Amino acid sequence: MKLWTIRREQLAALQVAVERQLCDRAVAYLRRQYPQVCAALEERSIRASVETALQKRATYRFDSEETFFAYLDLMYLLGFDFDRDPEKEWVRGTLTDFDLGPRTRLLFLVEEARERARRAGQGAART
Amino acid sequence: MSESSSVIEDCPLKWSLSARVKGDPEQCQARSPGVGKVRISIADREDESGTIVVRHALAGKNGESPVECLLTGHEAKSYYLSAQAENGHWVGREAVKVSLAPGKPQTVSLDLDFRAISHGIIDSGNADGLLQRGDVLIKFAAQTSTFSEKVIIAGEKAVKTLSGLFHAGIKKGDPTCFHVAIYLGEGRTAEAHGGDLSTARVGARGIDAHAGFLFRIYRCQDRALAESAAKVAETWATGRMKYLVPALVPFQLASFGPRAHGEALVFGQESGRPGGPLRFNAMFCSQFAIAVYQAAAVAKQLRQKPGMISTEVEMPAGLDLHASNSSPLAFHARLEGAPASWQYVDEVLVRPQQDANAQAGPPARPGKDVTEQSQVLGNPTQKRWPSGDWIYARNPWSLKAFEGKIYLGSGNSNNGGPAANAGPVDLWALDAATGTFPQEPEYEVRDEQVDVFRILSDGLWIPGHDSRLTARNASLLKGESKYELLKRLVNFPADWAAGNVHHRIGSLWMTMNNIPNGIHVYDVIDFGGALFAAIATVAGGMVARSNDRGHSWEVTLTKAFPYSRTRTFFVLDDDTGPRLYASTNGGRIYRYDGKSDFAEMNVRFFPGISDLKEVFAARPIEFRKQVVYVAGRKLIDHDWTPVGLFAAAQSDSARSLPLPGGALARDLLVHDDVLYALASTQPSASSTRVHVLASRDLESFSEVCFFDAGTFARSFEMLDGAFYFGLGSDPDRLRPETGRILKVPASALS
Numbered sequence: 001m002k003l004w005t006i007r008r009e010q011l012a013a014l015q016v017a018v019e020r021q022l023c024d025r026a027v028a029y030l031r032r033q034y035p036q037v038c039a040a041l042e043e044r045s046i047r048a049s050v051e052t053a054l055q056k057r058a059t060y061r062f063d064s065e066e067t068f069f070a071y072l073d074l075m076y077l078l079g080f081d082f083d084r085d086p087e088k089e090w091v092r093g094t095l096t097d098f099d100l101g102p103r104t105r106l107l108f109l110v111e112e113a114r115e116r117a118r119r120a121g122q123g124a125a126r127t
Numbered sequence: 128m129s130e131s132s133s134v135i136e137d138c139p140l141k142w143s144l145s146a147r148v149k150g151d152p153e154q155c156q157a158r159s160p161g162v163g164k165v166r167i168s169i170a171d172r173e174d175e176s177g178t179i180v181v182r183h184a185l186a187g188k189n190g191e192s193p194v195e196c197l198l199t200g201h202e203a204k205s206y207y208l209s210a211q212a213e214n215g216h217w218v219g220r221e222a223v224k225v226s227l228a229p230g231k232p233q234t235v236s237l238d239l240d241f242r243a244i245s246h247g248i249i250d251s252g253n254a255d256g257l258l259q260r261g262d263v264l265i266k267f268a269a270q271t272s273t274f275s276e277k278v279i280i281a282g283e284k285a286v287k288t289l290s291g292l293f294h295a296g297i298k299k300g301d302p303t304c305f306h307v308a309i310y311l312g313e314g315r316t317a318e319a320h321g322g323d324l325s326t327a328r329v330g331a332r333g334i335d336a337h338a339g340f341l342f343r344i345y346r347c348q349d350r351a352l353a354e355s356a357a358k359v360a361e362t363w364a365t366g367r368m369k370y371l372v373p374a375l376v377p378f379q380l381a382s383f384g385p386r387a388h389g390e391a392l393v394f395g396q397e398s399g400r401p402g403g404p405l406r407f408n409a410m411f412c413s414q415f416a417i418a419v420y421q422a423a424a425v426a427k428q429l430r431q432k433p434g435m436i437s438t439e440v441e442m443p444a445g446l447d448l449h450a451s452n453s454s455p456l457a458f459h460a461r462l463e464g465a466p467a468s469w470q471y472v473d474e475v476l477v478r479p480q481q482d483a484n485a486q487a488g489p490p491a492r493p494g495k496d497v498t499e500q501s502q503v504l505g506n507p508t509q510k511r512w513p514s515g516d517w518i519y520a521r522n523p524w525s526l527k528a529f530e531g532k533i534y535l536g537s538g539n540s541n542n543g544g545p546a547a548n549a550g551p552v553d554l555w556a557l558d559a560a561t562g563t564f565p566q567e568p569e570y571e572v573r574d575e576q577v578d579v580f581r582i583l584s585d586g587l588w589i590p591g592h593d594s595r596l597t598a599r600n601a602s603l604l605k606g607e608s609k610y611e612l613l614k615r616l617v618n619f620p621a622d623w624a625a626g627n628v629h630h631r632i633g634s635l636w637m638t639m640n641n642i643p644n645g646i647h648v649y650d651v652i653d654f655g656g657a658l659f660a661a662i663a664t665v666a667g668g669m670v671a672r673s674n675d676r677g678h679s680w681e682v683t684l685t686k687a688f689p690y691s692r693t694r695t696f697f698v699l700d701d702d703t704g705p706r707l708y709a710s711t712n713g714g715r716i717y718r719y720d721g722k723s724d725f726a727e728m729n730v731r732f733f734p735g736i737s738d739l740k741e742v743f744a745a746r747p748i749e750f751r752k753q754v755v756y757v758a759g760r761k762l763i764d765h766d767w768t769p770v771g772l773f774a775a776a777q778s779d780s781a782r783s784l785p786l787p788g789g790a791l792a793r794d795l796l797v798h799d800d801v802l803y804a805l806a807s808t809q810p811s812a813s814s815t816r817v818h819v820l821a822s823r824d825l826e827s828f829s830e831v832c833f834f835d836a837g838t839f840a841r842s843f844e845m846l847d848g849a850f851y852f853g854l855g856s857d858p859d860r861l862r863p864e865t866g867r868i869l870k871v872p873a874s875a876l877s
Binding site for chain 2: 099107
């Protein structure tokens with residue numbers, strides 16, 4: 001005997017609502033974390049970047065909010081197409097090393113991207 | 128977010144197991160790799176014999192990985208977590224037990240320790256392939272460090288701890304370095320050496336004298352300066368200068384001040400004086416190495432300006448030190464800090480890979496190269512000992528063909544690491560017809576190690592190398608807790624009370640645990656209708672004799688004193704008929720009087736080997752009324768390294784059998800009136816060549832085949848025309864191939 005049946009349509013509607021809330025939180029996170037970059041972008045561009053990250057979840061096998069935000073960090077640190085940028089080849093090895101858990105891959109890359117950005121900033125300051 | 132995850136994540140009964148790995152970057156030697164990617168094994172049994180789930184972590188620059196969820200579940204369960212970096216340099220301290228209960232997330236931290244790994248093996252035969260004249264060799268600690276070496280290391284460790292206070296830059300050095308030498312070419316070094324204080328001098332030595340030690344190699348980028356320094360080293364290293372113990376040197380200021388300038392000027396002025404500078408009657412190692420380089424540098428400056436005064440002396444980077452005040456640590460730190468002038472080349476292990484009588488060996492004529500034809504049949508012991516130091520227990524100590532199967536020895540009975548007391552041992556037997564190993568081992572041998580097999584009149588026997596009656600206990604796998612140590616100590620009487628022999632009767636194995644005090648049973652043999660066992664007890668080396676096929680024993684002493692061991696048996700004929708001999712450590716040979724006693728023979732059984740303290744006749748095999756054997760020298764505890772091949776028709780007529788090209792024999796077998804020797808050479812630091820050599824007359828050997836591998840083959844066997852090989856490794860250079868079984872089919876040899 002089934003006590004409770006959740007229809008596929010109901011789950012889909014629930015997922016849309018959850019993702020909408022997630023997108024709102026993501027936009028707020030980006031504005032807080034990268035104010036200078038976001039100031040130069042229109043609201044719809046920021047939302048488009050969040051939509052892009054949502055679409056990458058299946059490709060790169062991450063699904064928690066923390067790893068989703070980490071992927072956004074990478075987009076804003078390395079460029080929105082960093083995963084296809086031939087100059088960011090160093091990212092691909094770790095991003096697609098599925099031996100590693102998503103948290104490890106994403107947080108490691110964010111740490112590395114921040115370190116590279118810091119070094120680049122220092123280099124720029126010296127020159 | 129997926130449909131399912133949102134439902135499951137909210138389940139209040141779910142547990143989650145998360146982990147992070149952590150290695151302390153401070154432990155890491157300069158230029159050694161960081162932690163990197165780490166393999167985490169999650170086993171449901173303590174000895175990792177059950178199901179193992181593998182996950183991975185990745186450590187950042189600080190040595191820590193992010194916390195990652197490894198497993199989730201709902202039922203209460205316990206797991207044992209262990210970790211090892213894929214680069215092999217970082218190993219988990221111990222397996223961590225985690226008990227998981229519904230609704231409770233758990234996070235564990237897996238701490239990793241750094242370990243140095245040599246990248247290759249050098250000896251006097253191949254050193255020129257890696258080293259160049261003038262290279263500076265920095266030597267690191269080993270288990271066999273001498274007293275003066277320990278004095279140096281102790282001082283350097285103290286300095287390293289205090290380095291922030293008064294020795295700027297010293298942090299780049301490694302306090303376990305304790306000796307420095309200059310490479311002269313052709314396997315020779317110039318150095319101030321003090322291993323034996325009675326003969327300590329500044330002189331030239333063969334690099335093989337450093338057997339068992341790790342060297343880091345630094346190369347001067349100014350090749351003209353390196354060549355000049357090598358010439359100065361040759362000129363000075365005549366033995367005139369004595370060795371100076373540098374006990375307080377680590378605490379002295381090594382900076383290149385006015386006194387150092389003056390000293391360097393003297394070195395330059397005296398660069399061509401045989402025996403070294405007149406005012407120096409003694410030097411220590413780093414002082415000598417720095418001095419010869421300073422002498423070469425200043426001599427060049429003096430040629431351009433003969434009247435130069437000390438304040439005008441200029442010193443290249445890496446050499447700007449006060450030689451008389453500079454410890455190996457200070458010199459190492461300076462070389463590390465001058466990468467533009469000093470190239471770090473590699474870290475290598477020194478170990479002679481040639482027969483002690485190699486110079487008398489005939490030139491090598493290569494046999495058939497079967498590198499491409501060799502087939503990997505598997506590594507059955509990898510399941511039990513997958514990684515870390517436990518790799519050592521995978522060593523296939525022996526291979527033996529019996530009734531269509533190839534039996535495989537493994538385990539380790541050394542009390543110290545690596546892989547201390549690894550038993551009981553799973554006995555694996557390859558089905559030679561199919562070339563496959565079964566799903567399960569044939570028997571559990573209740574000993575720490577299966578070292579040899581013997582086929583006697585009534586079947587296959589295994590001498591019990593180190594009794595392990597107490598249950599399998601793999602908490603030892605990653606270090607031993609105090610509780611486990613105590614438990615093991617309590618169990619000693621049970622394990623030591625009687626030694627084992629294991630006998631295959633029909634298709635069944637039987638263990639007889641009744642050799643009195645036979646802690647170690649190294650060999651068994653049939654002789655005169657009785658069964659004899661070579662044993663070691665707390666009282667020393669002994670022989671046990673049984674007249675009822677191992678059901679009861681009488682013991683006789685051979686070599687008394689603790690740590691004496693009767694290791695092997697062999698039979699030789701004399702005028703009275705066959706006589707039984709026993710070989711013990713110390714290079715001694717004993718003969719059975721046919722009644723009850725073994726008497727020591729005053730014979731020279733290992734001609735050409737001067738230090739017999741830890742030598743015995745390993746792998747003895749009878750061939751054409753002679754015994755052929757490998758001189759085995761203790762490497763750690765019971766395990767040995769070969770130093771030469773010998774044959775004897777009588778105990779007093781032993782002669783060396785150097786193999787072609789100086790190849791070093793490790794195993795022997797006789798098949799169809801041909802003696803086969805398994806041997807290896809080290810053509811370069813990073814490549815080992817495995818040879819099979821054959822002789823019908825013990826006068827000459829021809830090479831049957833060879834193949835190249837990342838490590839040596841420890842044992843071999845022949846069945847139906849095919850050769851089977853077991854790849855091994857030594858404790859100071861563990862190799863991932865250890866335990867791999869190869870086959871070279873008969874078709875590849877024709």
